[in-house]
Amino acid sequence: MIELNNLERSYKTGHTETWVLRRIKLSIREGEFVTIMGPSGAGKSSLLNVLAMLDDQWRGEFLFSGVAVQALSRKQRAELARQKIGMVFQSYHLLDDLTVAENIDLPLSYKNIPKSERQALVADTLDRFNIVGKKDLYPSQLSGGQQQLVGIARAVIHRPSLLLADEPTGNLQSAQAKEIMELFRQLNQEGATIVQVTHSEVNAGYGTRTIELRDGWVSSDSAEAGAGRQEVQS
Amino acid sequence: MNGWMQDVRYALRQLRRSPAFTLTAVLTLALGIGATTAVYHVVSQVLLQPLPYPAQERLVGVGWESAAENPEAEQTGETADFLLAHTTSFASAGVADDSLLGENFSIGDGKPLSIRSLRVSASYLPTLGVAPMLGRLFTAEDDHVGGAPVAVLSYGLWKRALNADVGVVGRPVHVNGDVFTVIGVMPESFATADSPDLWQPLRLSPADPGYYGTNFMMVARLKPGASLEQARAELKTLTPEIYAQFPHYKKWYALGHALPEQHAWLLRDVVVSDARNSLLSLMAAVVMVLLVACLNLAGLMTARALGRQREVALRMALGARRSSVIRLLMVESLLLAAAGSVAAVGVARGIRALMTVISPVAQSSLNPGASSAADLWGMLGFALAIGCGTTLVFGLLPAVGLLRHNVTSALAGGQAAGTPVSTQKMGRVLMIGQVALAMMLLSAGALLLGTFLNLRSIPTGVEAKRLDVLQVNLKGDQYASAAKTAQLIDHVQDGLRQIPGVAQVAAVNGLPLDRGLNISGRPAKDGPETDRSVEARFVTPGYFHTVGTPLLMGRDITASDRANGAPVALVNEALVQKWWHGQSPLGEFVIVGGGQPQQVVGVVADSHGRTLADVIRPTVYEPFAQVDDGTMKMINGWFPTSFVIRVAGEASVAAEAARALHEADPEVPVGKFATMQSFVDETVAAPRFFAWMAGGFAVFALLLTGVGLFGLLSYQVGMRTREIGVRMAVGAGRGQILLLVLQRGVALTMIGLAIGVVGSVALRRVVVSVLTDTVHTHSGNLSSVLASGAIALAYAAACLLAATIMASYLPARRAASIEPTQALRAE
Secondary structure, eight states, X not given: OEEEEEEEEEEEXXXXXXXXXXXXXXXXXXXXXXXXXXXXXXXXXXXXXXXTTSOOOOEEEEEETTEEGGGSXXXXXXXXXXXXXXXXXXXXXXXXXXXXXXXXXXXXXTSOOOHHHHHHHHHHHHHHTTOGGGTTOOGGGSOHHHHHHXXXXXXXTTOOSEEEEESTTTTSOHHHHHHHHHHHHHHHHTTOEEEEEOSOHHHHTTSSEEXXXXXXEEEEETTSTTOOSOOOOO | OHHHHHXXXXXXXXXXXXXXXXXXXXXXHHHHHHHHHHHHHHHIIIIIXXXXXXXXXXXXXXXXXXXXXXXXXXXXXXXXXXXXXXXOXXXXXXXXXXXXXXXXXXXXXXXXXXXXXXXXXXXXXXXXXXXXXXXXXXXXXXXXXXXOOEEEEOHHHHHHHHTTOTTOTTOEEEETTEEEEEXXXXXXXXXXXXXXXXXXXXXXXXXXXXXXXXXXXXXXXXXXXXXXXXXXXXXXXXXXXXXXXXXXXXXXXXXXXXXXXXXXXXXHXXXXXXXHHHHHHHHHHHHHHHHHHHHHHHHHHHHHHHHTHHHHHHHHHTTXXXXXXXXXXXXXXXXXXXXXXXXXXXXXHHHHHHHXXXXXXXXXXXXXXXXXXXXXXXXXXXXXXXXXXXXXXXXXXXXXXXXXXXXXXXXXXXXXOOOOHHXXXXXXXXXXXXXXXXXXXXXXXXXXXXXXXXXXXXXXXXXXXXXXXXXEOOOSGGGSSHXXXXXXXXXXXXXXXXXXXXXEEEEEESOTTSOOEEEEEEETTSOGGGOEXXXXXXXXXXXXXXXXXXXXXXXXXXXXXXXXXXXXXXXXHHHHHHHHTTSOOTTOEEEETTOOOEEEEEEEOOOOOSOSSSOOOOEEEEEGGGOOHHHHHHHHXXXXXXXXXXXXXXXXXXXXXXXXXXXXXXXXXXXXXXXXXXXXXXXXHHHHHHHHHHHHHXXXXXXXXXXXXXXXXXXXXXXXXXXXXXXXXXXXXXXXXXXXXXXXXXXXHHHHHHHHHHHHHHHHHHHHHHHHHHSOOSSOOOTTTOOOHHHHHHHHXXXXXXXXXXXXXXXXXXXXXXOXXXXXXXX
């Protein structure tokens, strides 16, 4: 589903160039539940942003379901992401002045979907996540776990083939975190490809594969037996 | 004290670090306060400044209390005489003509001056409480019919014409060719509204042709101990006696119309009554501009306070008391107020200078006590008071209001908490208020401007381009005869025709857009009981061709229409419609002013009388050569004679025209030399002034609203970076983000527009009252020139929407260019 080949990302500050991703070579198949781990500043979130197509300032090759992302225009990338990718954030990123139902509807509102169809999809999703009773509440009226539930519901309402999660339980208590991770497992079992970024070994245990990043390099990948730091020549 | 100084230093540093905020706040204050200061200065000078007379608060004007209730002092000769004889509330009372007369003045050296004189009763100047600088004022003997011709000179005329001769008392001077003896000179400090150059005795008498019309004004000084209310009560009791003694006044009013009563007003209110409504409306407009500026400032300060919540929280966490934080914010507000107020004085001086240039009348002619000099310190004091007041109320209070929230929560986690809903609401309410006020000002400006343009587009009835006018006053005994007047007119016309570049020349008494003789007239076949009011104007052959008024039927006046020939007349279309219902009047006879029947030999197109806005009055044109002596004396006494000169090129012929006049009679000075277009412009000067002022303030309001909207949306975009990032992360395109921000700006504007439309409809009455004051119509009906309210609203709404889209576009584009990865990382 995803092929990354020699993907690099850097930030320029004045005359200094700081590398956050170095020659990433990676392949993720459909149905995988991948965990990306590593210390702070290793490049985990940067990689996730590239996969989410929120960032287009990288170099290298990125194939998504056979489509060469690097050859797409900004608009085409945004359209591809809109159709195929869902994103879950550590701090939920729900919009304060929208209700639960309106937050879930948000991704659909940016697609050409008739309102009646959108309402039906929102109703289905609320039902699926057992939050029908909370549909008219605002985010500030929900617990952290409930907010993340809404965040996940929003991410999957348009049935994306790839679900990306950036520290999805980082702000939750362990019981709530467990519930959320169980939900991810269920979604994966239903066919969603999931890539999560986490510091938690427990959360990583829910995945089927773990990739570790250090200083922008892929330092280990459980899918490659005996894989160590890839040798590179700069 | 040390703490205050530290706050000042810190506040200055903070303001320096936020140049965009500081500049916007100072500019907002400068525009709002500057406009308010300028207009308040004029209003206070005209409406509040006392008249320059001793105990002026005991001076009153006595006149008819009209339905419009504007203070006035108009009287007929009869009522003035009656009141002088019957009132007891006044220590003294005086009567004067209600307008100045154009006169020719000379000291017999062949260098005549065109001056303005006022005829006053012997008690008029003493009633005002003024004494002459040299000589004496008029006595009762001077004021009797047949008294010796005497004059009191103004300080200006004494200096200008008599070289400040201290021995001038008793010296003869020439007024309209007659010899007058100078009996006094008024001091430099003495001025009346529309100050004359010379005073002469009124000699009020039934023999005066104007005695029976409201051609006089009456001033009085209350007796010691008598109140204004007592004087009013006395006048009220005298009113029935006036109607009993002069029952014909009842005929002036339609049956069922309440008869006006005699009334007294403070003289200052009478003097400024014409300008009062207009000036107060202008003040209201400028207060609205100030309010827009205040709302703008409130929005800016609230946004800034929000941005400083973390700093304030930190200060309080470190032990600062709420009062010390408020003091810091107050110091910053006061610094802004001081900077804004100083800049406002500059703006105010600019606006005052502009008002002086474009104002149709001088300030001192509205109130002789007003000073036209810009009082710098007074302005600065006013600007500072307004600046500090508005900054503290509209700037500091909203900011302090934010401190009531638990600001220490802003420190928790270091994450942006987003905009509190109450603050968002406040920002929106402030913006909507600004748009509504701007809409009201813009629609009022559009209505005034539209009406002015309507006035300008009314055809005058003459071809004003390349038409010059030489006006002269033919007064005194020598021009009381028709023959002498005709001789001078012929002489001057001959001289004018010799000037290179002059194509045609004619003369008229009663120039278009000037006053004509209001007189009774009727078709000769009807009885005297059918007499109706018409205007009589007197012309020489070739007049209509020269001014470009088309001859529609019959023939023009010719040189053969002499004094001893058959009396003829031309009439205008309005008269044909009124008297002959559109049928040809050629060959019919008319009787004007009870004179001989005159045969109608031609019909000419309508041209406007006193103003462009007025309905065109039925007019009879008579040949100058056939005017009798009595009528000639009357019209020469009241109106100037105008020579109309059609020129071929652009070069001025003023000097040559003056020479031609001098050669015809060296004692007659040029009263006025101007283009016909300037006469046209003069009639629309007042509506033009108010249109430009209202338009200017509306543009101020539009500018401030644009700045406010830009600031609010920019601030909101800044506060909503996270939201925009999330929206883009879940699929929003950049175009959709651009539209989202634009829509917010437009939505706020639309709500403001809706409220503004309701306000504008209410405001229309005020605008119409300004126009009624400034566009003089005989009927008082403005409907023919009033611009469409709907179109004015449409223009105002279109301007505001365009400004909104422009002001919203930059913040919207900035929002659309936000990188979602950056936005989410910031979180």
